[in-house]
Amino acid sequence: MAVRIITDSASDITPEDIEAAGSPALTVLPLSITFGSDTYTDSVDLTHKRFYELLVECDDLPKTGQVNPYAFEGAIREAREAGEDAVVITVSGKLSGTYESAVSAASGFDGGVYVVDSRNVCVGERVLVDYALRLVREGLTAADIATALEQVRDDIFVVGLLDTLEYLRRGGRVPAAAAAVGQLLSIKPVISVEDGEVVVLGKARGSKNGRNLLTQQIEKSGGIDFSMPIALGYAGLDDVLLRKYIEDSRGIWEANVCADDLPVHSVGATIGTHVGPGAIALAFFKKSA
CATH class of the missing domain: 3.40.50.10170 (Rossmann fold)
Known part of the structure; x- marks a missing residue:
């Protein structure tokens, strides 16, 4: 049927x-x-x-x-x-x-x-x-x-990098003082989804360190199973920051898929409400142990 x-x-x-x-x-x-x-x-x-x-x-x-x-x-x-x-x-x-x-x-x-x-x-x-x-x-x-x-x-691994703490502050998920300090120091949280809930994996100072931390979390997960679907997402009006990440981390992709063929999608309201513009995310199935 x-x-x-x-x-x-x-x-x-x-x-x-x-x-x-x-x-x-x-x-x-x-x-x-x-x-x-x-x-x-x-x-x-x-x-x-x-x-x-x-x-x-x-x-x-x-x-x-x-x-x-x-x-x-x-x-x-x-x-x-x-x-x-x-x-x-x-x-x-x-x-x-x-x-x-x-x-x-x-x-x-x-x-x-x-x-x-x-x-x-x-x-x-x-x-x-x-x-x-x-x-x-x-x-x-x-x-x-x-x-x-x-x-x-449960083999799906999601990792995302936020550009700002402002929307987490607005939603009451981080204190205003912490968000203000984070903004001053350009803190970029790295988030994931574990057991159905959004969790913070780490924080980096500056965009470059944030992208590096994103890549480290991918490696820590055991790597990407390129035989299964993958998806990259960006929050906001353009994918400039995501394209920058793809270029900076080309070592992850180049042996498996052309960067231009990576599936890039916009992130909608369900998560966009809380992460705000400028966030990027990647979802993939982890390699079998």
Whole structure:
């Protein structure tokens, strides 16, 4: 039976991405984003570009809203009526209620629906979706795809470098005094996702040291399995800082993939709200021990 992959926009997969990749087997359900009294639909009536414009303009951070069970139910029903089984891949259940919404919706169907908590977000969730689509193309059943995803999801390593502490300060995640000192000293935090939650791996002084620390964390993880999907992401209006990192760390890529062929994507509201413009991130599957 044909298989449809359903995910949420916390994966930062946009309608343009789907069209460019020619992925008819993929449905992306949008989260909501609220700036003040205005609520938008992620990547539908609020592009990533416009999101960062509003983020810089507004004093208060926006709020993101989960995908509700009704939206999942509609997407699943559409797949089932088309004769497709469905594999639903969601943002980490520790970061959003979206996973619970998917589970609730799936419970209303008599089989043929499998829900997988990615235990990740942003580019980390994206590479799991990319792997699922690869398995669809290889002809695996929905049950086998769900099992395979659960077996490899903890092999995903996400590492990111923040350009500023300002948005963590606004969100109350770091004290104002610490953020002020960090800004003065040009402190660049390196973050990751562990067990479904965002964690700080280290801090570096200055952008160059931050990029070096990013590379060190990649090496510490055991390295990149280039036979599996990888994804790089940038937060903000352009990818200048990410391209700089790619050039500075070309030793990581040059033996495996042309730098121009690296999959580069913009980071949307789910993580962009908290990291702000200028952050960069990389997600990959770690090499087997």
